Amino acid sequence: MSQMHDSPNGAPGKGGSDKDELERLLLQGVTLHQPSVEDTHAATLPGEDDDEDTQIFQDSDVQGALGLFAEAAQDMATAGLEASLGRHFACADYCNQAAEKAAQAISLFRFGRRSPYDHDLRRLGERVGAPAEIQDEMAVLTPFHPEAFYANTPPEEADEIISAEQARSYMQSARKVVRWAKDILLRA
Numbered sequence: 001m002s003q004m005h006d007s008p009n010g011a012p013g014k015g016g017s018d019k020d021e022l023e024r025l026l027l028q029g030v031t032l033h034q035p036s037v038e039d040t041h042a043a044t045l046p047g048e049d050d051d052e053d054t055q056i057f058q059d060s061d062v063q064g065a066l067g068l069f070a071e072a073a074q075d076m077a078t079a080g081l082e083a084s085l086g087r088h089f090a091c092a093d094y095c096n097q098a099a100e101k102a103a104q105a106i107s108l109f110r111f112g113r114r115s116p117y118d119h120d121l122r123r124l125g126e127r128v129g130a131p132a133e134i135q136d137e138m139a140v141l142t143p144f145h146p147e148a149f150y151a152n153t154p155p156e157e158a159d160e161i162i163s164a165e166q167a168r169s170y171m172q173s174a175r176k177v178v179r180w181a182k183d184i185l186l187r188a
Contacts, residue, residue, distance in 0.1 A: 059112035062185075065105040069185055072101035072178055079171055088167040089158035092144040095174035096121070099141045102181035103128050109185060119145045125177075134180045137173040144170070 079094035099121055106128045107115040115127040121138035130138065143149060153161055162170075 060110065061108040061112045065109035065185055068101050068108060069105040069178075069181055072098045072105060072181065075101060076171070076174060076178055079174065083164065083167045083171065086164070087159055088162035088164060089144070089149070091167040092141070092162055092170045093146055093149075095170040096141045096144040098174045099138050099177040100124065102178045103130065103138065106130070106181050106184055119148060130177075130180065134177055137176045140173045141170060141177075 075094045075098035079091045079098065082088075082090035082094060100117065103121070103124045104114045104117070107113065110128065115124060117124050119142065121142045122135045125135035125138040149158065
């Protein structure tokens with residue numbers, strides 16, 4: 001306990017243990033209560049409006065969110081490569097994956113966990129609080145989950161069904177979703 005009083009801010013000095021840190025936190029009135037999923041996920045800063053710019057998410061998994069967002073960005077790069085190779089379905093599939101990962105990154109950021117997902121990107125967008133225009137872009141990409149797409153299309157015909165122009169359009173939709181997520185995550 002004497003170590004805690006040696007430093008000016010009450011923190012344990014070098015060599016302090018986890019027990020010392022726990023004791024310091026308890027003396028400051030910090031509790032070990034973890035809010036449940038039903039508890040509020042965000043607290044607004046005092047004197048601030050309740051908008052995305054000012055929310056502090058208590059259950060946030062920022063590191064996980066940033067890692068998953070990096071995967072979404074990588075999927076966008078792969079979508080561009082697939083489009084340039086004329087593999088238009090693969091491009092659309094990667095756009096679908098990029099949108100899903102971007103939305104799930106927001107779920108990790110806001111709730112500390114991934115949201116349930118049934119391959120309906122619009123519904124996923126709703127669950128993570130995406131604005132209506134982003135949900136619309138996500139809905140455009142929903143049909144390109146391979147399981148759903150291949151249910152009605154033989155794999156050997158997939159690239160002929162989607163034109164280069166359509167693939168570019170799907171890339172634009174996915175970019176809008178990824179930008180939306182990026183704006184939220186980089187303001188954190």
